[in-house]
Amino acid sequence: MDRRSFIKLTAITGTSATLAGCGNPENQLIRFIPAEDIVPGVAVWKPGVCPLCRAGCGLTVRVMDADAEVVRDGQAGIVRIAAAKKLEGAPDHPVNRGGLCPRGQAAIQITYHPDRITQPLRRAGERGQGRYEAVSWDGALTEIVSRLDALEGAGNQRALAAVTQSGRGHRSALIGRFLGAYGAPGPIAYELFGDEVLRRANGLSFGRQQLPTFDLANARYVLSLGADFLGTWNSPVAQSVGYGRMRQGRPGLRGAFTQVESRMSQTGAGADEWVPVRPGTEGVLALGLANLIMAAQLHPASAAGRAGALIEGWNAGLANYAPREVERITGLAAARVERLARQLGDARPAVAMVGGPPLAHSNGLFTALAVNALNALIGAVEQPGGMFFTPQLDVATASKASGSVASPAPTIDRLAADGLSGGPATQVLLVDGANPVFTTPRAWRVREAFEKIPYIASFSSFLDETSILSDLILPDHSFLESWTEALPESGSMVAVASVAPPVMRPLHQTRATADVLLEIGRRLRRPLDLPWQTFDEMLAATFAGLPSATADVDAWTDAQAKGAWAGPLPAGLAVAGTAGASAAPGTFAFTAPLFDGNAEQYPFYFLPYPSNAFLDGSLAHLPWLQEMPDPLSSAMWSSWVEINPATAERLGIGTGDVVEVASAHGALRTAAVITPGIAPDMVAMPAGQGHRTFTRYASGRGENPVELLAPVTDAATAALAWAATRVRMSRVGPPDGRLILFAGGMREHPAGEHQR
């Protein structure tokens, strides 16, 4: 820009600024009387519970005075409120011990999001258009109650369905009880990157159908098969705290750590050794290690007990999994397998963990069982430095929720198939905290099925791909405005129940979903028999049965003040293990993983992975997370596909080039990121972007890898095998600015490429 145009532009901007400034006198808004006593300028820290994933970390929330713009009786004005301003990890919480991941830090933006739904809405346009009109809470509740009464009148209670986020806490239990009392099937909890396969495997191997807790702090060697345990998997903050102690917390003793995976994760980037194997063959490597450990007589086969007995040929020493055979199947050199076996067998205590991509194949259950058997063999189960199972509170018993329990729910793909094929059709659908239209493969046709459902009510706080199909929106409070709770499934040696009262008053005309459900239950023509008036009554009922940690106050008061209760569970309140209860399900052997798409036409394995910022995409609406650089590629505000340098060179693809990635089920165009941390026959893409509608920050940004996925499932659990799709890839154009890198490209390039 030359001097003349700069001066011109300055003058123009200045003038328009003057004009723009004229029409806006200061202090235009009226001021309402505050509803609470606030000492201005003084911060108060209150407990909270992080709602973003199942880890259930404890928060401490900084609350201070603020001026909020509100509408009261149709009049806009300002009122002074006590507002949450900052989230940190609760220092004494048994799971996260003061830590908080970047997603948790960004959770504060949910409450103040400019696109939050602020009041009940009724659909005013076509489905999917996003046109809504305001409706009063009374009107909205009357409407949904009349729908439910009509179903009940027709004796068709089973035509009510609910899609929810997965979880084991009180909220899930309440929704289950609501549906059970009404006569509907239980809630459908679908999670794209769920851990159902591992839960099932732990149930079979150890009688505990839940995720494991790892005592990393005391481990001397960790072998992780695909588990991104420092980034997104299981209880990442608890695991990061333990990992820090394992590596640097014991003077003179640094625990070693090997990561086995075919695409380098954030966790893998910190490993001492990174070992790529063919996708879906991780179980073979685990049994190959077990074979060598038994052969070297480091541990006897019998040490594995029931977990070992599930594996075919275990007691015979796993002759089918000799190093040569392992090399043939996994592609990992036999000598390297032997070295890994020595490391694992010699280090005590050592532990293996498995999670993520290895279990997202058609043979996922076998892989999980193989790693379980290996852990049992090396004595890592319920031993210091090994894996544990956090005792689980039995919510139904604890909250005294006697009464009818909902019958098991169909899976989401079953629900969609039934709806489209004239099977038992859903008439009324409730959606709470789930976005299956975005996170299910196209082939399941969830969107089409939902469009055919006559009535959908959503409790969502934002218009996402699922809630935009709804006829009625009953917006929930944000987690800072309502009672929150979590029963962490893992991350602690003792049972934990997190709970926190509302941190601040609701900013908008929203209502807590749990309380709304209870009110609907009361308003029905045949009121539901639910033992609580409000959600906190249900929580109080649970905590009344728990022993208090402090002598002079009861557990309920104590837990509210601290944000969590932790300790040994009284007899009768723990979820019983299933050890020895189930009949032997037979033995398991390796079967080659199934991939959708033949290898000639679709030469690359396709790996969608949970984004470090957005997980499965449910957090893409938070701008702090959009602008957080990916820890490996440094990309932000965008989508990309990761390609091995050799593959990229063969296909003539450079960093930032636009490439087309296509499977038999869909195609998308995105930017290329060239990285050495991925196998040459694999391409990987972070999930989370590619929203069609999800607030101003996520809509129309990037691509959704789930749209390429084939509907392959794990045979035993029917969980989606999200790593079982093959794709082809071609370059379609030069960089067009869609890839936004924070720090240039990958630093590790072959010699001579630095100048490029």
Next chain:
Amino acid sequence: MCLAAFAGSVGCRLFEPASSTTDSAAPLLPGQSTGVFTTARPTLAGALNDFFGRRPIADQPLEFPHNVHVGKQIMCTEYCHESVTKGPVAGLPSVSTCMICHAAIATDRPRIQQLAALSEKGLDLQWARVYGYATEARVKFNHAPHIRAKVECATCHGDVGEQTVAQRNVDLNMGFCVNCHNANNASVDCLACHF
């Protein structure tokens, strides 16, 4: 250049929020605000005053007679500015604080009836701040330790008991603060007052 600076400070109003939503985003829903939060001044006058460090003369919603209240032995720190002993900010009373006494006292006066009417409607008074530091001064003033050190309100705020509407009649510049700190052996470390 100055103009450019003003333009920057009021730029928020030039940027219409509609353009920040992408085409594919759903239309705004009833009850959603259209504005994007910014810290910029809402008017050019505000920006100008801010730029030159000029504070507007406080224009109060109600002619509050300080002299009447102080004369009736109502301590500043007891009701109206009670936060002064607890935290950094003295605080300005809300209508509900006024109504603690005035629900019963002097209910026949027009100003009090004005108050009662506001209170009934749930509306608060738009008090304007009289004292304060420019943001650029980076002063983190905290009332509470001054109260604990038994500094009289009048030292910094003048004899409010002789005023009706509070006026700024003490210039709280750095020299004023440092003189008093020196006289009372209080810290004159930069970080005692500045960020």
